[in-house]
Every structure is written in structure tokens, then in C-alpha cells.
Amino acid sequence: MSKIYSRALSPDELDRFGEELDALRARTLATLGQGDADYIRRIMAGVRWLGLGGRVMLMVGAILGGTVMPLLLWPLCILGTVLLGLSKILENMEVGHNVMHGQYDWMGDPALQGRSYEWDIVGTSDSWRKTHNYSHHTWTNVRGMDDDIGYGLLRIFPEQRWKPFYLMQPVVAVVFALLFEWGVALQDLRIGRWFAGKMKGRTLLKMTTPVAKKAGKQVLKDYLLFPLLAGPYFLPVLLGNVVANLIRNVWTYMIIFCGHFTADSEVFPKECVRNETRGHWYLRQLRGSSNLTGGRIMNLWSGNLSHQIEHHFYPDIPANRYAAMAVEVREICARYGQHYNTGSLPKQFGTVIWRILRHAFPSKPGPARPLIAAG
Amino acid sequence: METAIRRPNWLSRLNAVWAPPAVLDFWLSRLNPLWSWGHARARVIELHPEADGVTTLVLRPNRHFRGFRPGQHVTVGVEIDGVRYTRSYSASDMPRADGRIRITVKTVEGGKVGAFLQTIPVGSVLSLGQAFGELCVPDEPAPCLMLAAGSGITPLLSLVNAQAAAGFRRPVRLAYWARTRAQLVQAEALRAFASRHPNFKVHFMLTGEASQAADELEGRIEPRHLTTLLSGDEQAHVLACGSYGFVERVREVLGDRCLSFRAEAFSPPPRVIDASDQGHVRVTLLKSGQTLDIPRNKSLLEALEEQGVKPRHGCRMGICNTCACGKSSGATRHLHDRSVQHEPTQALRLCIQAAQSDLSLEL
Ligand code: FES
Numbered sequence: 001m002s003k004i005y006s007r008a009l010s011p012d013e014l015d016r017f018g019e020e021l022d023a024l025r026a027r028t029l030a031t032l033g034q035g036d037a038d039y040i041r042r043i044m045a046g047v048r049w050l051g052l053g054g055r056v057m058l059m060v061g062a063i064l065g066g067t068v069m070p071l072l073l074w075p076l077c078i079l080g081t082v083l084l085g086l087s088k089i090l091e092n093m094e095v096g097h098n099v100m101h102g103q104y105d106w107m108g109d110p111a112l113q114g115r116s117y118e119w120d121i122v123g124t125s126d127s128w129r130k131t132h133n134y135s136h137h138t139w140t141n142v143r144g145m146d147d148d149i150g151y152g153l154l155r156i157f158p159e160q161r162w163k164p165f166y167l168m169q170p171v172v173a174v175v176f177a178l179l180f181e182w183g184v185a186l187q188d189l190r191i192g193r194w195f196a197g198k199m200k201g202r203t204l205l206k207m208t209t210p211v212a213k214k215a216g217k218q219v220l221k222d223y224l225l226f227p228l229l230a231g232p233y234f235l236p237v238l239l240g241n242v243v244a245n246l247i248r249n250v251w252t253y254m255i256i257f258c259g260h261f262t263a264d265s266e267v268f269p270k271e272c273v274r275n276e277t278r279g280h281w282y283l284r285q286l287r288g289s290s291n292l293t294g295g296r297i298m299n300l301w302s303g304n305l306s307h308q309i310e311h312h313f314y315p316d317i318p319a320n321r322y323a324a325m326a327v328e329v330r331e332i333c334a335r336y337g338q339h340y341n342t343g344s345l346p347k348q349f350g351t352v353i354w355r356i357l358r359h360a361f362p363s364k365p366g367p368a369r370p371l372i373a374a375g
Numbered sequence: 376m377e378t379a380i381r382r383p384n385w386l387s388r389l390n391a392v393w394a395p396p397a398v399l400d401f402w403l404s405r406l407n408p409l410w411s412w413g414h415a416r417a418r419v420i421e422l423h424p425e426a427d428g429v430t431t432l433v434l435r436p437n438r439h440f441r442g443f444r445p446g447q448h449v450t451v452g453v454e455i456d457g458v459r460y461t462r463s464y465s466a467s468d469m470p471r472a473d474g475r476i477r478i479t480v481k482t483v484e485g486g487k488v489g490a491f492l493q494t495i496p497v498g499s500v501l502s503l504g505q506a507f508g509e510l511c512v513p514d515e516p517a518p519c520l521m522l523a524a525g526s527g528i529t530p531l532l533s534l535v536n537a538q539a540a541a542g543f544r545r546p547v548r549l550a551y552w553a554r555t556r557a558q559l560v561q562a563e564a565l566r567a568f569a570s571r572h573p574n575f576k577v578h579f580m581l582t583g584e585a586s587q588a589a590d591e592l593e594g595r596i597e598p599r600h601l602t603t604l605l606s607g608d609e610q611a612h613v614l615a616c617g618s619y620g621f622v623e624r625v626r627e628v629l630g631d632r633c634l635s636f637r638a639e640a641f642s643p644p645p646r647v648i649d650a651s652d653q654g655h656v657r658v659t660l661l662k663s664g665q666t667l668d669i670p671r672n673k674s675l676l677e678a679l680e681e682q683g684v685k686p687r688h689g690c691r692m693g694i695c696n697t698c699a700c701g702k703s704s705g706a707t708r709h710l711h712d713r714s715v716q717h718e719p720t721q722a723l724r725l726c727i728q729a730a731q732s733d734l735s736l737e738l
Pocket residue numbers: 687688689690691692693694695696697698699724725726727
């Protein structure tokens with residue numbers, strides 16, 4: 001399919017664009033039911049079984065490997081680490097992220113409530129609900145309002161002002177990928193504001209307490225309690241837990257960066273959201289987001305963020321519906337002459353890496369691409 | 376609604392780090408669907424059809440259920456097509472030594488849960504709330520007159536059973552209104568009590584059929600009934616249970632001809648909806664204890680803010696879920712698609728919902 005270069009829509013077209021997308025939303029909502037409930041419960045079970053399998057494997061590998069069969073040490077521990085990593089990926093993306101958007105609130109199951117769900121990651125759910133569900137989803141890719149643009153650390157778009165600090169960006173980006181969950185945990189604290197003297201130490205401390213508590217719990221669990229179960233053979237278990245968390249960090253980083261920082265994704269100035277209409281909001285979400293191809297496997301392991309566009313249109317619709325909705329969304333976008341940004345993971349992530357490298361150096365924004373046609 | 380029992384000791388705290396309650400519950404429920412770390416659940420172990428559209432269920436609760444007193448209700452949660460619905464039912468029997476609870480469920484027109492429970496497979500597991508409700512027989516040993524209409528019989532059955540177990544130490548008289556004979560629940564059991572205990576009398580009051588048996592009377596409650604029902608016992612404790620209209624009528628007819636009067640009214644869920652957005656409703660804020668009058672024509676978030684209440688919010692357009700709060704009763708209308716929602720929920724988005732009827736919110 002040749003690429004469509006998005007054109008600006010007239011206010012009228014914009015309204016109809018929004019109405020069509022709203023209609024798709026209503027049609028989908030009307031069909032939510034047992035199938036969706038079964039889906040999320042199946043995923044939940046997958047998380048638990050993979051987690052149990054991973055932990056048992058690690059434990060057995062460490063103890064057997066340390067005592068009677070040293071040969072088993074590596075294979076079992078590697079397998080255990082991978083399973084544990086997969087369990088964490090599934091929990092964070094398909095369960096945690098989606099449940100916290102309120103996608104399964106309609107079920108009324110206390111274990112799947114968006115407001116109270118707590119996920120298996122060092123950051124607290126509460127701060128995620130604020131930075132992600134509110135700031136990021138409402139102000140997607142709006143400069144100065146969506147903190148997810150470079151997470152206050154990276155310069156991804158030429159519209160961000162260049163500073164010499166960004167020359168280190170290629171290194172910073174790698175470290176950030178490895179420690180991604182910590183980055184997310186600290187994001188809401190805005191430590192930068194404290195450094196700049198814009199926030200009182202007392203305020204920072206108060207905000208830090210819940211974050212520190214949650215992080216402490218996670219560290220205690222993964223790096224102390226579970227390893228200690230293996231007694232003197234704790235080292236491989238500890239290592240397995242560390243690596244599992246790293247695998248999860250790098251994978252989520254890739255998926256998330258592919259969602260908004262690919263070559264064709266756009267950022268918007270603040271003026272853009274003044275008196276924004278529904279259609280305009282949809283259009284902004286579309287132009288700022290990008291998808292990944294790769295079918296069901298990719299959908300599952302990305303928590304359906306392979307359908308970032310659909311997710312941004314419908315953040316509270318169960319993610320297992322995005323793939324089906326995407327067919328119609330694509331068709332609507334094509335009719336309105338809008339580019340539907342999608343591609344394979346290597347291709348999309350390649351363009352992300354290019355952005356990180358390119359904009360480490362001074363760069364100038366291209367010509368403005370307005371959303372609404374003038375006149 | 377499920378109720379968690381809190382165990383705030385160091386062991387639980389450590390446990391929660393290894394495996395949070397949700398994780399423990401997952402594994403426990405794999406072993407036995409009834410098991411839970413903190414939630415009350417019950418298994419359906421018997422199902423007895425009683426009358427037209429009325430079925431009695433015998434439930435075996437897990438150890439988190441803390442029991443009930445005769446006359447109290449329990450909240451039962453079932454999942455239908457992926458959605459959890461909760462309804463309260465009175466226990467229709469006194470507490471038993473084996474800890475089982477009997478509830479009697481009637482289908483109301485258009486009622487999802489009642490209909491579902493009529494045919495629920497034996498062995499299914501339900502979620503359970505702790506018992507609540509104040510209806511009881513006063514301690515003071517005066518005669519007691521119980522008046523039930525329709526489903527109002529259930530809590531009174533529980534009280535009658537408890538009195539029977541104690542050998543009816545005071546005169547107890549039960550009048551039970553129904554439209555037809557076929558709608559009477561547990562009529563034979565009640566007659567059996569009456570034939571064994573001189574202290575217990577039962578009257579079946581039929582409003583849609585002619586009376587035949589000696590213990591049957593006709594017509595809606597009116598003063599002439601009281602002459603029969605209060606015969607000789609002018610000073611009785613009176614308990615009444617039925618629809619709102621029934622309870623009000625009893626109050627009127629009875630006047631002050633009793634020692635004490637306790638009543639419990641239930642009304643069927645509202646079925647006719649006024650889809651207009653005119654007028655005001657009364658909103659009860661359960662956490663702050665406030666009651667407010669708010670207009671039906673704007674989002675709950677705006678309406679509450681105008682009254683000086685500041686609920687948490689973010690986007691104000693239904694995306695971020697920040698404004699979600701629990702709604703324990705009442706109907707709301709979605710501002711975009713105008714769909715009306717009656718079910719209690721734990722997550723109502725205030726910014727895109729307007730009040731449809733009186734509401735209680737967890738704010
Ligand atoms: S304020 Fe964001 S959903 Fe209501």
C-alpha cells in the first residue's frame with residue numbers, strides 16, 4: 001500500500017470523522033460480554049502460571065545446579081528467567097495497563113477495577129493513572145502538556161529545544177531502556193522541578209513516600225524474599241529476577257517508543273488543543289500515534305499496544321477488541337485521506353532509533369502540517 | 376458487594392509482599408472455587424422451586440461469612456455474561472447449626488438476577504456480602520403480629536422459624552398477602568406450625584382469588600382485617616414487610632393500635648424511565664454524609680462542583696477514568712449515547728454521566 005500523506009480536514013469533515021469513530025465505539029461497546037471477560041481472565045491465568053513456572057524453574061535450577069546436577073543450572077535458570085520475564089510483560093501490558101484504563105470496569109469484578117488495580121512494577125499505579133491515563137492520553141503529543149514526549153530526558157522531536165546535554169542522548173537512551181520501570185516510577189515526582197528550585201523539598205518528600213514504599217516492596221520481593229527461598233543458592237535466583245525485570249523493561253520501552261516516536265508521528269503546539277472538537281481530538285490522536293504489525297503474537301505480547309492508534313481512540317475499550325476495530329479504523333482513515341502509521345517492529349523501532357540519534361544534534365522542524373484546513 | 380476481613384499483622388504484610396491477596400485468591404480458587412483469602416463466597420447446594428417464579432436456594436458460605444440474625448439480608452453477587460450483578464435477599468430461614476443460609480428468590484419482571492438464580496446449577500459459587508438489616512422481634516414478651524405482602528414474606532419466614540425453634544413462647548400471628556394461592560411460599564410449612572402450636576396462627580390473604588380454606592381471607596389490607604388479626608391482642612408488636620405502598624397502607628390502617636411498629640419496605644427496581652433531563656434529583660454522598668439537590672441536565676461532575684463538592688477529575692471528557700467513583704444505588708444516563716444504567720457500580724465516570732434518578736455515590 002502506498003503511503004497516504006495526511007491532508008488537513010475541513011471543520012465539517014472533522015466532525016464527520018469524529019462521528020464515524022464514535023459510532024464504531026458505540027457498536028463495539030454494545031457487544032461487550034462473556035467473551036471479553038473470559039479473555040482477560042485467561043490472560044490473568046497466563047500471568048500467574050508463567051510466573052509460577054518461572055519461579056519454580058529458577059529455584060529448582062539454582063538448588064539442583066548448586067548440589068547434585070551442575071549441568072542443569074544454566075538451562076533451567078535461563079528458562080525460568082524467560083518465563084518470569086514473559087509473565088511480567090503480560091502482567092504489565094495486557095493486564096496492568098489495560099485494566100488501569102478502566103477497560104474492564106464494566107465487569108464489576110473487584111480484582112479488575114481500574115481505580116484500585118496495583119501492578120507488578122516499581123512505579124505505583126496511582127502515579128501511572130495520573131501521568132499516563134490523564135496527562136498522556138488527554139494531551140497526547142502536545143508539547144509542554146504530555147510529559148511522555150521524551151520523558152523529560154530525551155529529545156525526540158526537532159520541535160524540542162536543543163541543549164548540549166542531548167549530545168549524550170544515545171547513551172542516556174540505552175540506560176533509560178534498561179531502567180525503564182524506574183523512570184516511569186519517578187516520572188510523576190518531577191525531580192527536575194525540585195532541582196530547578198520550582199518545588200519545595202517538603203512537597204517532593206511527601207510525593208516520594210508512596211513511591212518509595214512501592215519500590216521497596218518490589219525490591220524486597222524480587223531481590224530478597226524469593227532469592228532467599230533458595231537458601232545458600234540464592235545467587236542464580238537473584239540474577240534471574242534481575243534479568244527478568246530487565247527483559248521486561250527493554251521490551252516495554254521498545255513497544256512504548258514505537259507508539260509515538262516513529263518517523264511519521266507528529267507533535268503539536270499547545271494552541272492546538274484550545275476549544276478542541278471531538279473530531280479534532282481523534283485526528284490528533286491518530287497523527288501522534290503509530291501501530292505495529294505482527295498479528296496475534298505481537299498483539300498479545302504488546303498488550304495490544306501494537307494497536308496504539310485504536311488504543312488512543314478508545315483507551316477504555318477492552319484491548320482485545322482493537323484488532324477487529326482496526327479494520328474499520330483503517331478504512332475510515334483512508335477515506336479521510338489520513339496516513340495510518342503502521343509497520344513491523346524492526347522498521348518502526350529503527351525509525352525511533354534514528355530519531356534518538358538524529359535529534360541528539362541540533363535540528364530544525366519541517367514545515368508545519370496543520371490538522372484543520374484553513375478557510 | 377464482597378467484604379474483606381482485615382488482618383493487619385506483620386504476617387499478612389509480609390505475605391502481601393510475596394503474594395498480594397489477589398494472587399493468593401487466584402491460587403486458592405484454583406484449588407477450590409469457594410476458598411478465598413478474605414472474601415465471603417458461598418456455594419449453591421440445593422435448589423427448591425416454591426411457587427410461580429419463586430425458588431429457594433440453600434447456600435453454604437465459606438468461613439469469611441460472619442453469620443446473620445433472623446430478619447436480616449445478605450447481598451449476593453453473580454456473574455451474568457461477564458458482568459457482576461449484586462442483589463440483596465433476606466435469609467428465609469433462621470440461622471442453622473450447619474451455617475447454611477436459605478434465601479428465597481422471586482423473579483420480578485425484567486429482573487436479570489432473579490431469573491438467573493431460578494435456574495442456577497447446583498454447585499455454582501456466588502460472592503456474598505455480610506448480613507445487614509434491622510428487622511427483628513422485640514425482646515419484650517408481648518404478642519406479635521407479622522404482616523407480609525409478596526416477597527415481604529422472606530424475612531418474616533426467618534423470624535417465624537426462629538420463633539418456632541424457641542417453641543413460640545409468645546402468641547405470634549402472621550398475615551400473608553398474595554394475589555393467588557399459587558404464589559404463596561412455604562404455605563404448607565406455615566400451616567404445619569399452626570397446627571402444632573396453639574400460639575401460632577397464620578392467615579393467607581388473597582387479593583385475586585376467592586378464599587376457600589378456613590385460614591384464608593380476601594382483599595387488600597383494610598380496617599376490618601384488623602379485628603380478626605388483633606383479636607384479643609390489642610397490644611401487640613407489629614412487624615410489616617412488603618412494597619412501599621403496602622407498608623404505608625399498614626401504617627395508616629393500624630394507627631396507634633399497637634405496642635410497637637417496625638417495617639421494612641422494598642420496592643421493585645424502577646422500570647419506567649423518564650428520559651428527559653428536566654428537574655432535579657437528590658444525591659447522597661456516602662463518605663461525607665452530605666445530601667444535595669442537583670440538576671439532571673449536566674454531568675455529575677459539573678453539577679457536584681457547582682454545589683461546592685470537588686471530586687477528583689482529570690480530562691473531563693471520559694478518557695482518563697480519574698473521576699470514577701462507586702455508585703451504590705440509583706440510575707444514571709450516559710451523556711454521549713444517553714443509555715441508562717441502573718446497576719450499582721464501583722466505577723462511575725462522573726464527567727460523562729448525568730443523574731437520572733436519586734443517587735448514592737461513594738464520595
Ligand atoms: S475526568 Fe477523566 S474520565 Fe472523567
